[in-house]
Amino acid sequence: MQYKSIEILVGLFVSLCITALFFLALQVSNFSDLQDNGSYTVIAHFENVGGLKNKALVSMAGVPIGRVADISFDTDSYDALVKLRIDARYNKMPSDTSASILTSGLLGDKYIGLTPGGLDEFLQEGDTIELTQSALVLERLISQFLFNASDKDK
């Protein structure tokens, strides 16, 4: 085979494979989510995070506005310290916004839902969300229900 046609075939091969790589990056993965114009981090303390994981969704009114950046244990307050990375586009969150850990989907994936407050001041980088609601722990709920039922019987 002529060297020129070998070169053309190799060129086609490399271009097709690189297109496949771009397809994987843009269509299959969250690569396009990463190309934002920056973000800011706010902190929220929760009594119990349940099964919340790193990179879980942070949403407001059902619209994804960020992701969980880090979950750690606060040795001073003995509760969970969750860092939320919120897209810089959504920079007008009232400072009394509240955060709850909610459950989505059949398999019970945990995500954080934010509910806006009414103040005119907005959340800034490093601010803390004061109003939080922990994950629903099914065992605690059932035991409360059972104790309430047995109290009523008496």
Next chain:
Amino acid sequence: MKLFQTIGHSSLKFLAKLGRSSLFLFSISTGLAYTLSRPNLLIKQLYSIGVLTFWLIAVSGLFVGMVLGLQGVYTLSTYGAESSLGIMVAASLVRELGPVVSALLFAGRAGSALTAEVGLMKATEQLSAMEMMAIDPLKYIIAPRFFAGFISLPLLAALFSAVGVLGGYLAGVELLNVDAGAYWSQMQSVIDFHDDIINGIIKSIIFAWLVSWIALFEGYDALPTSAGISRATTRTVVNSAFAILLFDFLLTALMYGES
């Protein structure tokens, strides 16, 4: 006593081979500059290693993706979770099947061809003839083949995963009526560019290094007879498969062990 002697003999033989192959790898690495200064050598090898493996990988990727799509729908529909099909297909392809299956196919198609080619060159004394003409066969023959394998496999693995995702779409969405929007959006929400795609590429780069090294060394180290070459070709496929699966386990434990 005989048993210990056998174990000792095989261990020493294995260590000697490991030593020879390490020296061989070191000599190839020094040939990188030589290969880069003669791109026509590399392009010819990219053709015979990469382009000629293209259809095998593309067709296999398509069918593996379609099978994953079918099996995924059958299994997930038991739980009413067909919408998670995209996650299942893409995660299994990008994290595991893409790098591993394409490396196994690559070892069978290109690795065995490399061993047979180099082994036959040795048997017909072409390598010695080059040395007589003051051409280093490690630089002129082996290094371009090694780097062509090193470039080709990661590209082929990306192709395998991409075609597989499309195969899963064909089987799940077009044949079994899973929602197309759910297929793509669930996939994008779970597959992480850094954790999944980049890790898959790193895996296939390591497999490419392993397969090219094993294939070329077996050819270079083969007994210069027809039986010797045939045994070396078999050893290439067997040893490459073992190495790929062992390293896949180690790499998966390293990459996903913490989460």
